[in-house]
Amino acid sequence: MLVTADVHGPVRVIDADTLDVGGVRVRLHAIDAPEMDQTCVTEHGAAFACGRWVTDQVRARFEGRMATCARVDMDRHGRTVAKCHVEGVDIGEEVVSAGWAFAYRRYGMDYDLDEKAAYVADRGLHGFRLQSPAQFRQTRAKGRIPPDPGCRIKGNISKNGQIFHVPGQDFYERTGINEARGERWFCSEAQAVQAGWRPARR
Template sequence: MLRICALFVLVLCASPAAADFIGKVHVIDGDTIDVGDTRVRLHGIDAVELAQTCTDADGADWDCGKWVRAEVVKRVQGKLATCQPVDQDRYGRVVAKCFVNGQDIAEGLVSEGLVGAYAKYSSDYLAAEKGAAVAGRGLWSSTSMLPSEFRLTRVKGRVAPDANCTIKGNISKSGRIYHMPHNRDYARTGINLSKGEQWFCSEHDAQAAGWRPAFN
C-alpha cells in the first residue's frame, strides 16, 4: 500500500508537459515565426535562408530566401495560430507544430514547395515533400543548396574573403590538402589562418605551396 501511495504522489508531482499556446503570427523567415510573444521554430521543416539564392530553369539566380518569406507572410501573417510544443532548440526557440484554422502550417508550406521536410528531425512531412517535388511546385522548379549546407558556408572560415580566391588549403592528419568548390567536403571545411591554412586563387598556387588536391 505504501509503495502504491508513493507512486501516486510521484505522478501528481511530475512536471506537466508544455502547454499549447495561442497567438497572432508574425513571420520571421520561412520556418520561424512569432506566435504572440513566443519565438517558434516550426517542427519538421527547413527553409532556405533569407540571404540564400536559387537558380531557375534558365540558369539565372534569384532571391529565393526573400521570396519564401514573402509567400509565408501572405499565408499566415496576422492570423491566429494554435501551437503544440515539441522541443526547444539551442537558440531558445520553442520547436512546435502550429495550426491556423485547424491546418498544419508546416504541412501546407511543404506541400506548396516553399520549404523542405527536415528528415534529420522528423519524417512527418516527407510524403508532402515528395508530392511537391514530383509536381515541381514552388522551389522544386529551381535548384539551390540545401539550407543546412548553406548555413555551414556562413560559419567563420568557410566563406572566402576574396571571391576570386576560393580554393581552401586545409591542414589535416592526411597532410596539406586543397579543396575546390566542387569537392565533397568543401562546404564543411574551415580555414584557420593562425594554423597555417590558406586560401588560394588557383590550383597552380596551391600545388606550388605544397598542397595536394582532395580525392573526393
C-alpha cells in the first residue's frame, strides 16, 4: 500500500533504477537494473558494458524532467522506495518495457507483464546474456564466483605481481577478485596473458 508522502522535483539519474528527485535519493519500486559496472555478453561472445548502457538510456529519457514519486517504503540503505511518474508516464513501467531493467518480483508484480513483453520482443537487455543484477551483487560481494560462467579465470594482483588462476589450481577457490583494486575476470588464458597477467605455477 502506498504511503501518502510524495517526492517532487527534477530527475537526476544515478543508474537505471535509482534517481535523485528534488534532492531525495529514490530507488524505483519493483524493478532491478544491472549495476553500473556490470557487463553482459553479446550473441557473438563479446563483453558489453550493459550497466552503463542502460543508465545512459534512462538518463537520455528522463534526466532533468519533473517527476512526482509516491513513496512505498524505505530500503536498508536509507533510500526512499517509490513509484515515480513524469507527465503521467510510470518511469518503472517504461524502463522495464524498454528492456533496460527487469521486474523485481520479490518486491512486487507491478511490471511482470511489461518484462514478459520486452522479453518476447527481444528488447534491450533481453538481447544479451547476463546474470540477474541480484546475483551479480552477491557475486561481487564475495569475489570468488565468476559473474559470467564463461569467464572463470581469476586475474589476481599480489606482492608477486599480476597472476591468473584457472579452475582446478591450488589457490583458485581461495582467491577472491576485487575489481576496485584492478583485479579482473578473464574468459581465456590467452586473454589474461595479453592483458599482462602470468599463469600461477600451481
